[in-house]
Amino acid sequence: MEIIDQKSLIENPSLTKKVNLKGMTIDELEDFFLEIGEHKYRSEQIFHWMYNKLSVSFFEMENFSKELRNKLNGICEIKGLEYVDSKVSEESGTKKYIFKTSDDLKIESVLIPEESRKTLCISTQVGCPLDCKFCATGLMGYKKNLTPGEIIDQYLLVAKDVGKDYVTNIVYMGMGEPLLNYHNTLKSLEILASSLTKGISLKKVTVSTAGIAPKIIALADSGLKPKLALSLHSCFDEIRSLIMPINNKYPIHENVKAIRHYAKNTGTRITFEYVMFKDINDRDVDIKELVKLCKEIPSKVNIIPFNSLKHMSPKGFSAKLQPTPRERIDDFVKKLLDKNITVTVRYTQGTDIAAACGQLAIKYK
Ligand code: SF4
8 A cells, every 4th residue: 555654744744745545445544544543443434434425525524533634634635536527318318427537637437327227337547558449448549547546436426426326337348458457446346345335236346358367367366256248259369359459468268268267266157248340240150159158158248239430530440340230230149049148239328429338538639
């Protein structure tokens, strides 16, 4: 934990940067309070104020003495994202939020209201280094990893906007590859998983990865059990590498080994995300391989119609990608169902505000 030079902070708060408590786990808060000479039980109180009551000021914390509030205010802060803007899709009610980090970078989060659930899609990086050819975030390049506080704050700020009980599910599927920001992603999951956090259980949280095999294994062994989604998009290495260059580093067999371990260790079912591209991954031979894979691993397939990247003026292979026509998607799904594969189709939500899957991007000069 980065608690730097507490003594000098207390003696001369103006000299040193304040410690940001937002994003700290309960264990880190305990260490912090012990280090500043306070009782350990304060950690639970502040945890409750920050993550359940969504408080950002020590002066609201009425179960702290005036002296303690002043002391905390001198040496630490509760600082996260800043709300910038939001837009609601007229088509679907999907709401896209834009937030700003303290270093003035913007990220997006998307709230998808469906009848049975209200899912919040959150980001873990500003931009993304992985350059998946169908993804607007990939096209914008990589800026930085979000801190645990910035990851969790997307949920807290949306909860403040729509009410804490409104959001029923969280997917780590916005901007960035969560497993390339493994440490901070894990901390944000720990905060959500804490018995002190009232709200969302990790059974309702899905981490989606492009396939960082060693980190899938690490997450499987972490003791946390979020659901896992693998962006598969093809069962053939040659094709998957064209769509997702990360496949050159972690090919399909390595990821299959890792997700098998994940499913076994966590007792959860893997979701295979499958964005459909015309004549690239929608052939009968793709169905055959997908069925084979699904029979091997407890899993389901989530079919995603490809959403246009026109708003990003794509070039190269990205510009060649076309959506599979609706009739072919229906046929593809039917053939999977005939083989007893569990399939869902995520029809487009929020294309009119560029909030649909793979469309999130902030334009930077
Ligand atoms: S799909 Fe995910 S991993 Fe790939 S570039 Fe986009 S944000 Fe990154």
